[in-house]
Amino acid sequence: MIRVAVTGAAGRMGKTNIEALHLAEGVELSAAIVEPSSSLLGADAGELAGVGRLGVKLVGDINDVLDDFDVLIDFTTPSTTMDNVAICAQHGKKIVVGTTGLNDEQKGELEVRATQIAILFAPNMSVGVNVCFKVLDLIAKTLGDDYDIEVIETHHRHKVDAPSGTALRLGEVVANALGRDLKECAVYGREGQTGARSRKEIGFETIRAGDVVGDHTVLFATEGERIEITHKASSRMTFAKGAVRASLWLGQREPGLYDMQDVLGLR
Structure with a gap:
């Protein structure tokens, strides 16, 4: 069982990712992260996503749940994503990045961090x-x-x-x-x-x-x-299902920079 954390859990994609994890086999939602100032801190992630109570409380700092996940799914903003990549690299956690708008410097940093951990970066998980x-x-x-x-x-x-x-x-x-x-x-x-x-x-x-x-x-x-x-x-679920599939695949991989073409065997 791959333990997966979702950051940006209160956003549109975050909630859809939680729902997709709940429906999938071989993975489980083990942590959910929102902004530190969110009024939702402490709420149940499953109830937020509309799938019922999952026993996973929303937290405002990834550092509080570093022992609780193997793979992080991140569909947030470029700056937040790069902060999370650095933290994951420091602590040996794998990360699926669906964030768009990264500049060339940030993409270059992903390549450097991928020498330490497995990173899957794709502008579209569909x-x-x-x-x-x-x-x-x-x-x-x-x-x-x-x-x-x-x-x-x-x-x-x-x-x-x-x-x-x-x-x-x-x-x-x-x-x-x-x-x-x-x-x-x-x-x-x-x-x-x-x-x-x-x-x-x-x-x-x-x-x-x-x-x-x-x-x-x-x-x-x-x-x-x-x-x-x-x-x-027509639904964000298509991206979320891809992210869950990527998490399952990435959980078995050594450090490196991958994308959905690798996951789907289309190379």
Whole structure:
């Protein structure tokens, strides 16, 4: 049995992660962490998530539960995540990171910490999205440079980073398949007299509206035809199930930096 802690337990993803752990086999929720100032401190995590009493009380400091878990699931903010990664590395705990918006320096720190502990970092834990990553690699390599490429993503109004981590990863997969550097060929939105589109750019369009959980489309278009690969998430449970699956897998791994492609055997 893998003992799993959830941080950001009072948030939308935190509560869904708790529910997914409750429904899964081979794992158990053993700790739940919220902000130190939360009015929910001491409440039962299961009751908060709507699955009934689990006997796991919400705490405000990860240091108070370091002896209670093997793997931490973190869908919080970049700064909080990096603090948690450092603590986990110091105490030999494994961590599943679903936080988006990490910068290059923070991603580099994950690589360093992964020499000490097992870390799974994925911008999207959905099994379906990760299958799309694999398919897009094949499509991009087959189509080559004759197709214009656009990535369109839609999320709820509360999402704070743009483009989404998933959209950026979709762009990276396509760029890598075509031998391009996304930092050099990405174009984020267009306005005014932009001129004709260059053949090798990869465009990103971001929509924020309502309660959309997450829609992503990669468009390949050329004269006479277009191909669209679309993934639509209608429930956060799809991400939570992926995170639980990742926790089970990571619990058996040595130090290293992994992602969902590793978990699903898609390498």
